Amino acid sequence: MAVEPLSQKDVEDRLQELPGWTTDGDRISRTYSFEGHFAAAAMVVHIAQIQEELGHHSDLTLGYNSVSLTVNTHSAGGKVTGLDVELARRVEAVAPGHGAR
Numbered sequence: 001m002a003v004e005p006l007s008q009k010d011v012e013d014r015l016q017e018l019p020g021w022t023t024d025g026d027r028i029s030r031t032y033s034f035e036g037h038f039a040a041a042a043m044v045v046h047i048a049q050i051q052e053e054l055g056h057h058s059d060l061t062l063g064y065n066s067v068s069l070t071v072n073t074h075s076a077g078g079k080v081t082g083l084d085v086e087l088a089r090r091v092e093a094v095a096p097g098h099g100a101r
């Protein structure tokens with residue numbers, strides 16, 4: 001996967017397919033809500049598995065019934081790359097199965 005920084009427009013175009021994901025230019029972020037704490041914690045474990053498989057890791061925050069992810073690519077100077085978008089895609093794919101909103 002390329003680790004060249006994406007342009008702001010590229011990032012915004014790719015986030016069109018990722019509802020709920022936002023960007024401030026230097027990272028992409030999403031917060032998921034759950035029915036309760038254990039559901040949120042289970043999602044964290046699944047995200048950790050996906051991140052290990054991809055070799056790419058977000059900053060994850062577990063709240064009472066929420067999980068927040070923020071990610072960019074350290075090896076690309078902290079800019080957004082295709083790896084960040086791929087991680088978002090993989091997390092989005094499993095989120096409904098966790099009852100995430």
Ligand SMILES: C[C@H](O)[C@H](O)[C@H]1CNC2=NC(N)=NC(=O)C2=N1
Nearest residue numbers: 055056057058072073074075076
């Ligand atoms: C060796 C290891 O795969 C690299 O250090 C990975 C680990 N996870 C990573 N995660 C993120 N967000 N950016 C990176 O550049 C990165 N590099």
